[in-house]
Amino acid sequence: MARTEAAARHRWTHYLVVWLALVGLTALSLLLSFAHLGSLDTALSLLIAAAKSTIVLLFFMHLIEERFTVRMVPVLALAYVALLLALMATDVLGRRTFPRAPVPLDEPGEEGDAGRAAARGADRHGVSGRHADGGREREGGL
Amino acid sequence: MPARRLADQFESLEKQEHAAKFGLWVFLASEILLFAALFGLYTAYRLMYPAEFARAAGHNNVAIGTINTLILITSSATVALALWAVRGGLKRLASGLVLFSIGCGVLFLILKGVEYNQHFQAGIFPGEAYRNAELTGHGAELFFNLYYLITGLHAIHVIVGLVVLCWLAEGSLRGRFGPGNQARFELGTLYWHLVDIVWIFVWPLLYLLRE
Amino acid sequence: MSEERDYRDDPGGTSPFDQANLSFPPDYLRDGRGIRSWLLTTDHKRIGVMFYAIIVLMLGLGGIFALLIRTELLTPERTVMSASAYNRFFTLHGVVMVFLFMIPSIPNVFGNFLLPIMIGARDLAFPRLNLASFYVYCVGSTVTLAAAIWGGVDTGWTFYVPYSTSTESSVFLVAVGIFILGISSILTALNFIVTTHTLRAEGMRWLDMPLFVWAIYATSIIMLLATPVLGLTLVLVALDRIAHIGMFDPRLGGDPVLFQHLFWFYSHPAVYIMILPAMGVISETVCTFSKKPPSSYWAIAISSLGIAFVGFFGWGHHMFVAGMSEIDAGIFGALSMFVAIFSAIKVFTWTATLYRGNITFTTPMLYFFWFLFLFTFGGMTGVAVATQSLDVHWHDTYFVVAHFHFIMVGGTITAFVGAAHYWFPIMFGRMYSERMGLLTSTSVFFGFLFTFVPQFLLGNAGMPRRYYSYPPRYQWLNVVSTGGAYLLAGALLLTLINLLVALKWGKRATPNPWGSRSFEWMTAAIPIKHNFETPPVISRGPYDYHLSEEQAHARTKAR
Numbered sequence: 064m065a066r067t068e069a070a071a072r073h074r075w076t077h078y079l080v081v082w083l084a085l086v087g088l089t090a091l092s093l094l095l096s097f098a099h100l101g102s103l104d105t106a107l108s109l110l111i112a113a114a115k116s117t118i119v120l121l122f123f124m125h126l127i128e129e130r131f132t133v134r135m136v137p138v139l140a141l142a143y144v145a146l147l148l149a150l151m152a153t154d155v156l157g158r159r160t161f162p163r164a165p166v167p168l169d170e171p172g173e174e175g176d177a178g179r180a181a182a183r184g185a186d187r188h189g190v191s192g193r194h195a196d197g198g199r200e201r202e203g204g205l
Numbered sequence: 206m207p208a209r210r211l212a213d214q215f216e217s218l219e220k221q222e223h224a225a226k227f228g229l230w231v232f233l234a235s236e237i238l239l240f241a242a243l244f245g246l247y248t249a250y251r252l253m254y255p256a257e258f259a260r261a262a263g264h265n266n267v268a269i270g271t272i273n274t275l276i277l278i279t280s281s282a283t284v285a286l287a288l289w290a291v292r293g294g295l296k297r298l299a300s301g302l303v304l305f306s307i308g309c310g311v312l313f314l315i316l317k318g319v320e321y322n323q324h325f326q327a328g329i330f331p332g333e334a335y336r337n338a339e340l341t342g343h344g345a346e347l348f349f350n351l352y353y354l355i356t357g358l359h360a361i362h363v364i365v366g367l368v369v370l371c372w373l374a375e376g377s378l379r380g381r382f383g384p385g386n387q388a389r390f391e392l393g394t395l396y397w398h399l400v401d402i403v404w405i406f407v408w409p410l411l412y413l414l415r416e
Numbered sequence: 417m418s419e420e421r422d423y424r425d426d427p428g429g430t431s432p433f434d435q436a437n438l439s440f441p442p443d444y445l446r447d448g449r450g451i452r453s454w455l456l457t458t459d460h461k462r463i464g465v466m467f468y469a470i471i472v473l474m475l476g477l478g479g480i481f482a483l484l485i486r487t488e489l490l491t492p493e494r495t496v497m498s499a500s501a502y503n504r505f506f507t508l509h510g511v512v513m514v515f516l517f518m519i520p521s522i523p524n525v526f527g528n529f530l531l532p533i534m535i536g537a538r539d540l541a542f543p544r545l546n547l548a549s550f551y552v553y554c555v556g557s558t559v560t561l562a563a564a565i566w567g568g569v570d571t572g573w574t575f576y577v578p579y580s581t582s583t584e585s586s587v588f589l590v591a592v593g594i595f596i597l598g599i600s601s602i603l604t605a606l607n608f609i610v611t612t613h614t615l616r617a618e619g620m621r622w623l624d625m626p627l628f629v630w631a632i633y634a635t636s637i638i639m640l641l642a643t644p645v646l647g648l649t650l651v652l653v654a655l656d657r658i659a660h661i662g663m664f665d666p667r668l669g670g671d672p673v674l675f676q677h678l679f680w681f682y683s684h685p686a687v688y689i690m691i692l693p694a695m696g697v698i699s700e701t702v703c704t705f706s707k708k709p710p711s712s713y714w715a716i717a718i719s720s721l722g723i724a725f726v727g728f729f730g731w732g733h734h735m736f737v738a739g740m741s742e743i744d745a746g747i748f749g750a751l752s753m754f755v756a757i758f759s760a761i762k763v764f765t766w767t768a769t770l771y772r773g774n775i776t777f778t779t780p781m782l783y784f785f786w787f788l789f790l791f792t793f794g795g796m797t798g799v800a801v802a803t804q805s806l807d808v809h810w811h812d813t814y815f816v817v818a819h820f821h822f823i824m825v826g827g828t829i830t831a832f833v834g835a836a837h838y839w840f841p842i843m844f845g846r847m848y849s850e851r852m853g854l855l856t857s858t859s860v861f862f863g864f865l866f867t868f869v870p871q872f873l874l875g876n877a878g879m880p881r882r883y884y885s886y887p888p889r890y891q892w893l894n895v896v897s898t899g900g901a902y903l904l905a906g907a908l909l910l911t912l913i914n915l916l917v918a919l920k921w922g923k924r925a926t927p928n929p930w931g932s933r934s935f936e937w938m939t940a941a942i943p944i945k946h947n948f949e950t951p952p953v954i955s956r957g958p959y960d961y962h963l964s965e966e967q968a969h970a971r972t973k974a975r
Contacts, residue, residue: 075286082282089274093267096413108409115278116402123285124398132613133230140234143641143728144241148248150732150744151677155252157741164253164343165671165739213946214532214539214615224541224614231606231640239644242652242678246663249674332661332668343669350661350668354652 081122088115209386222388229392233399236362240403243355247410250347256416257344263415264327264340265352269320270412273313274404280309281401284370284394287377291387296380303374306397310367317360324349352411359403366400369393441949443845443942458543459945463550464529465843471525472912474516474557475829479905481509486867486898492888499884503570504585506882510573515594516557518828519686522693523639524553524604526835527632529843531608533936533943534626536617536952536972541610545603553600560593572882574683577664577675581656588657591650598647605639608632619954623717626934626958627703627710630717631696634724638685638692642728646682649675673739680731688727688755691791691823692720694831695762698787701838702766704932705781706773709959715765719758726754733802737811745804752802759795763788778930779853783834786861790826794819797872812882815875821868825904833860833911840915841929845942846922852914859907866900931965934958938972 092111096104121127126134155163215221251258287302328336331353335346373393376382382390441447444461454462484505488495497505528546532539540546563569563586571580571587580587612633616625653675655661664670699716703709710716732740732748740748766788775781797819801807810816840848870893875881879890886894928937935958939947956963956971963971 073289075289078282078286078289081285082278085278085282086275089271089278092409092413093271096267096409096415099416104414108413109406112406112409115405119281119398119402119405123281123401124395133227136227136230136234137237140237140641144237144244146728147241147245147645147677147681150747151245151249151674152252153747154673154677154732154740154744155249157743159741162253164669165666165673214537214541214543216951220614224610227613228542228606228610231609232602235602235606235640235644238641239648242645242648242681245678245681246674249671249677253671254669332655332659334660347663347669350663354655354661354663358648 078123081118084118085115088118209388225388225392226395229395233395236399240355240358243351243358244406244410247351247355250344250351251414254342254344254347257340257342258348259414259416261340261345261348262411262413264329265412265415266320266323267412267415269316270408273316274408276309276313276316277401277404280306280313281398283309284397287373288387288391288394291377291382291390292384294384296377296383299377299382300374303370303377307367307370307374310363310370314360314363317356355407355411359400359407362400362403366397369396441944443940444945445845445942447945456547458539458547460528460532460540460543460546461843461943461945463546464525464527466550467520467524467528467553470554470557471517471521474512475521475908477561478509478513478517479908481505481512483901483905485509486901488884489886489894490898492891493885500570502884503572503882504564504568507569507572508564511560511569511590511594513824514573514686514690515597516560518690518824519597519601519639520553520604521690521828521832522697522835523608523632523635523689524549525832526628526697526839527608527635527693528604530839530936531611531629531632532615533939533947534629534934534958535612535615536620536935536948536954537611537615538946538948538951540607541615542607545607549600549603549607552596552603556593556596556598556600558593559596560590563587563589563593574679575650575653576679577653577656577672578666580653581662581665588654591654591657595647595650595654598643601639601643605636605643608636609640612636617952617954623713624954624957625717626936627699627713627716627720628693628696628934630720631692631699634720635689635692637721637724638689638727642682642685642689645678646686649678649682652678673735676735676738677731680734681728684731684734685724685727687820687823688723690828692723694787694828695720697831697835697838698766698784699762700932700934701780701784701834702769703959703961704838704930704934705776705778705784706770707931707961708769708773709957709961710765711768711771712765713957713959715761719761722758723755726751726758730755730802733804733807736804736807749802749804753799756795756799756802759791763792763795777854778837779848779850779857780834780838782854782857782861783830783837786857786864787827787830787834790822790830790864794822794826797822810875812880813875814871814879814881817881818868818871818875821871825868826864830860830864833857833908836911836915838930839936840918841925842936842939842942844919844922845925846918847925847929848915848918848922852910856907856911856914860904860911863900863902863904863907867897867904868900870894870897870900928965933960933963933965933968935972938969 088111092108095107095111100107120137126137209218211218212221215224283302283306287299287306290296290299290302324330328338329340329349330336331350335349337345340349370393373382373390376390444459448457454466457463484497485502488497488502488505528540531537566586566589567584569583569585569587569590571583571585575587575591612625612629616622652661652663656663656665662668662670664672664675666672695716699710730748730752732744733752736745736749766784797815801810801816801819837848837853840846874890874893874897877890877893879886925941927939927941930937935952935954938952950973952972954972956968960968960971
């Protein structure tokens with residue numbers, strides 16, 4: 064059978080190398096997180112996570128040896144996860160409310176002033192993130 | 206080694222084993238979508254409360270999180286090696302490797318428990334019970350809700366995975382798996398790798414993206 | 417024999433597959449007696465029949481709730497129940513119809529029964545998993561219905577937060593019940609997908625499969641990928657209710673719109689779960705009763721996959737007025753249009769299939785015509801409400817209610833009842849009364865029209881949905897709609913009685929009474945337990961009407 068032959072071809076060191084790669088990428092991810100690269104942080108850490116998962120999928124789960132129909136299964140699943148996350152993110156990112164988070168009506172009165180003041184700054188989407196949290200902290204925690 | 210039984214509806218054992226493996230991958234796809242809902246919520250709330258999420262993530266124990274990541278990666282490697290051993294007819298090595306992987310899983314859960322305890326000491330409970338005075342604000346609470354939900358769902362999968370690994374250990378000790386008869390063993394290993402993959406994504410989201 | 421055998425000429429009971437011939441293996445109904453042989457069966461056909469019984473009950477239950485709703489709406493104010501009772505009834509109607517009837521209906525009944533036979537397999541890939549799916553469905557239904565006794569639910573079947581997390585009613589039980597039902601769905605989907613990939617008979621490539629198999633396969637992909645998201649979302653609602661982990665609670669900074677994102681990520685593809693199998697039934701009936709292959713097999717097969725994949729893209733069109741960002745709403749509106757392309761391809765292909773066909777107006781064929789007419793209107797109004805600027809007026813009015821009932825009742829239930837008649841001979845070995853069938857079918861159609869056409873008018877005139885009371889000027893349309901509902905219910909009841917009578921007293925069926933070429937008809941009149949004595953070898957397509965029946969039979973046998 065093709066699969067067993069392929070697996071028989073691997074020596075155990077094959078798995079050791081894969082493990083080392085995963086550990087290496089983990090270390091890299093950890094080190095980069097200490098570097099605090101700002102907005103690059105998210106992209107890099109997720110990229111490394113994707114690389115690690117791909118390695119596990121291809122080499123530990125032997126997807127690299129499987130036929131096309133088997134390979135399409137995780138690809139499709141992940142594609143739909145990406146779709147869900149992308150369009151939920153687009154919703155939040157595209158909101159012209161300020162802050163982006165919903166503000167319940169039953170919070171104390173100063174809320175209204177903060178809301179109206181904030182609304183004047185509503186066009187400044189780009190900085191709304193920082194402002195939103197700053198605004199909320201001014202209102203005080205729960 | 207007991208003979209593999211060909212079920213009525215399959216024309217050959219090879220077909221049957223391929224169907225079982227394909228079926229497991231299809232099942233894994235549904236598991237991926239199960240976690241997707243939580244990742245979707247994480248994405249949305251992170252975009253709503255970026256600073257609070259980063260601050261709350263900073264409160265998580267990076268050391269434990271990273272050690273847990275390495276534990277799962279290692280257990281993934283040993284499980285893959287166990288399959289290699291089964292294929293090579295190395296029964297004792299295979300069982301040893303699976304038992305080691307089980308040990309890794311148990312250690313993972315213990316460390317998780319330690320971490321949860323640390324959070325409880327700080328008053329960080331899920332939902333309404335949240336009592337931490339330092340990390341206030343909706344974003345922090347939502348972060349920790351998601352933290353408990355994601356790691357909780359993952360821990361459930363770890364436990365199920367451990368049960369599967371126990372079954373693999375027992376099977377390889379009894380000689381139920383061997384060269385040419387490792388299809389079912391492989392199914393168990395695939396599930397454990399999924400547990401590892403989910404955590405690979407969980408780790409940066411909950412531990413690394415901190416201020 | 418070169419002449420076509422007309423099912424109407426058949427004397428019955430004298431076929432070579434006559435069950436009186438004891439050396440012939442018994443059919444699946446008689447192979448193994450006693451309740452345990454049914455409750456512990458792994459035979460996909462018996463499991464399909466068990467599902468059949470329960471699902472018809474669920475249809476009846478959902479229908480009773482519908483009649484109660486419509487009765488209440490006869491007058492602008494209170495007619496027969498209080499407002500809070502009304503809320504519970506429309507919620508239960510939705511929950512029972514969507515989760516207990518529509519989602520499992522055609523796949524778990526006809527998919528289970530026919531999929532293996534159509535691809536020449538002896539059973540599904542995982543027969544015991546199939547039985548497990550049945551029992552999980554039973555548990556899930558019981559838990560969901562228990563909520564009805566425990567005070568009911570009044571949130572609407574959509575369980576929107578924050579009402580669903582704060583209302584007094586039994587949301588927790590229903591959430592758990594639907595979660596369990598979701599597991600059943602996923603198990604069935606898994607089984608169907610693996611079966612289609614691995615158990616096709618020798619000589620049957622993907623493009624040789626009957627179109628019903630393509631439809632069930634595409635449906636299974638949706639079930640597999642979408643259901644887990646709903647499951648988890650309902651778990652979150654349940655957790656909020658018992659542990660106050662308020663992921664969507666605005667008081668804790670949560671966003672109710674995110675619930676809607678997650679809910680509709682499942683529930684929009686869910687509507688394609690409900691319609692795709694129906695489309696599969698329609699493809700089969702139109703070919704059989706026009707004695708023609710589909711005018712483009714490839715178009716229907718690929719558009720089934722197209723609907724499955726693209727159906728995931730448009731969920732936000734349920735949330736146009738919910739508070740999403742405008743850009744997201746725009747994206748969803750645009751993406752929603754793509755699915756309509758695939759549906760339209762099918763409608764045109766089915767219509768073209770009729771051209772130059774040798775059409776017989778049997779009951780299933782009548783249901784085909786009702787489907788074609790009603791689904792087209794339902795689909796077009798779907799495109800209309802997916803248009804953001806129009807939906808602002810129609811959202812949460814009876815226009816939307818009419819739209820989805822045109823598809824679900826005019827589409828899915830029409831196809832379900834059509835399938836019940838079409839495959840009746842092969843499932844039970846009997847023929848139903850064709851005259852009663854034609855009468856009940858026509859009554860169903862007119863009952864439907866009277867029920868739901870007024871609702872388009874009501875919605876367009878501004879009547880909101882889920883409202884207990886309404887301004888008096890809406891009353892006459894409501895009265896017409898209720899009258900239609902009773903007619904529809906009566907017609908469906910008569911249909912059921914017709915089929916039940918046929919079960920006991922119907923004329924015995926011969927093999928392939930419709931003269932179809934599709935593979936499931938190449939078996940004995942009622943299939944034996946393992947479907948075939950010897951595994952078939954296929955050397956023809958499923959709609960080769962240019963071959964005589966004898967030739968068709970010959971090309972599905974091993975040489």
